[in-house]
Amino acid sequence: MSFVAQNLACQRADQLIFKDVSFSLSPGEAIWVKGRNGAGKSSLLRICARLLSPLSGHVEWQGEDIFKDDDIYIGEYHYLGHLDALKHAFTVRENIEFWASFHGSPNVDFALEQFELQALADMPAGMLSQGQKKRTNLARLVASPAKLWILDEPLSALDQQYIALFRERLRRHLAEGGMALFATHQDIELEPVNILNLDETAL
Amino acid sequence: MSFVAQNLACQRADQLIFKDVSFSLSPGEAIWVKGRNGAGKSSLLRICARLLSPLSGHVEWQGEDIFKDDDIYIGEYHYLGHLDALKHAFTVRENIEFWASFHGSPNVDFALEQFELQALADMPAGMLSQGQKKRTNLARLVASPAKLWILDEPLSALDQQYIALFRERLRRHLAEGGMALFATHQDIELEPVNILNLDETAL
Amino acid sequence: MSRFFQLIGRDIRLAFRQGSAITLSLSFFVIVVVLFPLGVGPELAVLARIGPGVLWVAALLACLLTLDRMFQADFEDGSLDLLIIGPMPTEMLVLAKVIAHWLTSVLPLIVIAPVLGLSLNLPGDSIVALTGALLVGTPTLSLIGAVGAALTVGMRRGGVLLSLLILPLYIPVLIFGVAAVDASIAQLSAAPHLLLLGGVSLGALVVGPLAAAAGLRLSLS
Amino acid sequence: MSRFFQLIGRDIRLAFRQGSAITLSLSFFVIVVVLFPLGVGPELAVLARIGPGVLWVAALLACLLTLDRMFQADFEDGSLDLLIIGPMPTEMLVLAKVIAHWLTSVLPLIVIAPVLGLSLNLPGDSIVALTGALLVGTPTLSLIGAVGAALTVGMRRGGVLLSLLILPLYIPVLIFGVAAVDASIAQLSAAPHLLLLGGVSLGALVVGPLAAAAGLRLSLS
């Protein structure tokens, strides 16, 4: 089981953002994508989540190209972007419940507990603070299992206590043989982690 | 010239968020509002920006209640929330231009230069990365002068280099006799700063 | 398959929660039908003459207004990203959305249409034909509408562009639909028109989800 | 004062940029007017009889569709917060928004209405009355509409709720507007109707911004 990206290049609106980006992930490994603002971190993560197609290069999951033969990749990863995918009219529980059962093998109570959301479970998501929304969104990650987590700025809006809690969850995910690919400007203090610095890839 | 908040209490959807919050700001001073997720930082800042009315207590600018006699307070402060107030169809320059001249005494080129946005000035805002959007939004602060800056998570999405740059701008604003009231979970390394911890106000 | 019904269920619950969409699209339909007599005058003969047309146009417009949000809300909060990369084929996704739209925004109109028909003084027989025509014809509206909604998702003011793209495609439904009612007013059989409408709906059932899925993938990447 | 015009200018430029709102609301109006002959049949006598009503109803609906976004877009991206706390009184803000809405979404309809009137076989005199009535009456639509838009800003599906809230309030405009055209078709003077429409518009000019400003402050807090 492995995730391999080879010679990826990305173009947005006629502008080449990055090229020759290669990396690979094996079970238990995490990659921290770094780079200055506008380096293309979010674009890279969207490519890996099949939400954007690369200009060139390819991405393989278990040796199969994720854009051509996507059957085995689907359902194996979670993507968390900067939009929260929460329905304001649904409660925290309902939101997590829907995404978990849409993804498969839901375990909502476990997820609520893991991110200490029990007290907020019956609040409409529209009434949450930024950090509470983020936690609800993070709870999706453990509400249904997936091998690979693709996370764009998972720490933003979290307070110190929940950053630590999230780090624990991420460690456990890796310890259980999961993989993670994330971008953040904050220091996550995760060890060991491989760093992919987009500023260093020549343009 | 002073900003004084006395015994503020805030209620949202029948829930008491905080009470007995008091603080004051004089020229050159900054207050860093801290607190766990959901402590009410954003709500407090919205109250100070006249976007939310407090359940009790009052806020005074130069001795006048900002909710009753708001004439002298208007135009004296900038508010920056977590929404970016950018029109995707307008360029970076047009966006800053509009807000600056709406607020008064615009100086757009200066603002672009201060946040190193010259190269992006003619890009439509819809094509910016998260951090680039944030910088465009921060540029509003210097594009037209205001005594008080009310900033909700000004650092989120910024990379290390721009955090440092923003810190410089904030220092200069304070050195020139400005005031600032901001909430962030990241360490801003600003000295001297007064800390208002909402977790410590008893409920 | 269970995901399919889950998605439909979610959309329906959401419609109920968010200011009870059902009452709303219904009221819009009713209000448009009410505007006409006000605009045209209360003469019974004139009203009966233009009745079927007014009802069909009102249904078209009510449908159009609610279409706008078929994918837009999910796009704006990032849900659409997750739905698209999820384990359900995009075509099925579109179909689930279309079914939810039809159930929440169109079916209620069909239920109330007979009453409005009476108020416009349509004869009893033609009201049966009207209801039948709406039942057979409106799925096309949701299906074709989905294509437009998918193409305009992510555009600001997509709503109005949507109307522009979609209304011309609605014209055949309008024409056959009105013809069915007019036929039964003239004591002729409405069956051939209903069959035609059904045929169009079947065609839309095949083309709609395919085209809309392609449109969605396009708008998102 | 210069802020007032700046805001209007920004909204107009935005309307042009974002998929040229002007073409869009216009096309919607045209399409609705075109649907009617299709729904009702091509008989000239019938069309001329219902023409003024159809035109007015179409204008109402086109206006309604574009109203939805009057504050919504600014609300969603946080601009509305900044506008509200800015140095302009909220009532003026509403007025600027209303003027921008009228200029971008309603005025183009009025320009094209005579052509559509001719196509519906209206006599020449009545087309003058139609244009006059639209000019005097439609500001009410934008003004009253602003109240509904302000109250529903921030709601998902606010668009449809908006219709429900606003359409009943539009009815007087529709009735007087049609009456003006009908009067001139019947060779009577349209002046009293136009005066009434103007009176209602003046009333709306007072009530609309006040109520809408209150609604806005409410939806935002």
Next chain:
Amino acid sequence: MAIDLHKYANPKRFLAITSAIYPWSVWLTVILLLGGLYLSLFVAPPDYQQGDTVRIMFVHVPAAWMALMIYTLMAVSSAVGLIWKHPVADLTAKAAAPIGACFTFLALVTGSLWGQPMWGTFWVWDARLTSMLILLFLYLGYMAIWESFDDPAKAAKAAAILALVGVINIPIIRFSVDWWNTLHQPASVATMDGPKIHTTILIPLLVMGLAYTAFFVMVLIIRVKAEILKRRLRVLQIAELRES
């Protein structure tokens, strides 16, 4: 509980007063309704033209009165709620709306049932009928806006603004509709001034009107109480939530 208590002090007094009125309203409803029905079904004479269908009037006309009266009441209490921020005023308006909508609906239904024998059709676009229908929409819009806000305090204000704008518009609507109708169609269908009203008709009509009013008061009290309790429950639930 730190939630401001004085806001709920008013409802307490309100509950005390209404609890005293409530039993009276129940008895009055029962007695007046029985009396009114007896008078209108057995005492009032059948019409020489319409026969017994004229008895629909005793259901229909008071319902129409109530529909108009309740909207006015709603507008007044909305204004009170908006200006003096009296929480019970908002709740009263909220509680009254569905009752008003029901009476409007009743007037519409009985009217159109009556229309069938009278005019040979269930509905004509008569001025009075049309303005009644629009009133129903105003009620529905008012109710919808209450539903659409998560925060009851905001909903109250929004609904109040709508009710007030609506009430300014009612005379305009009424006037325009009347005028529209007479322009297009000289009164041929509905001359609702009707035959001169005899006391034999007027008295049952008034009794029924009073019965409806008593019924309205009764239901209103029940609904306002329920609203107040619901709000309290909400406060308690959230307090509980915070403690856990």
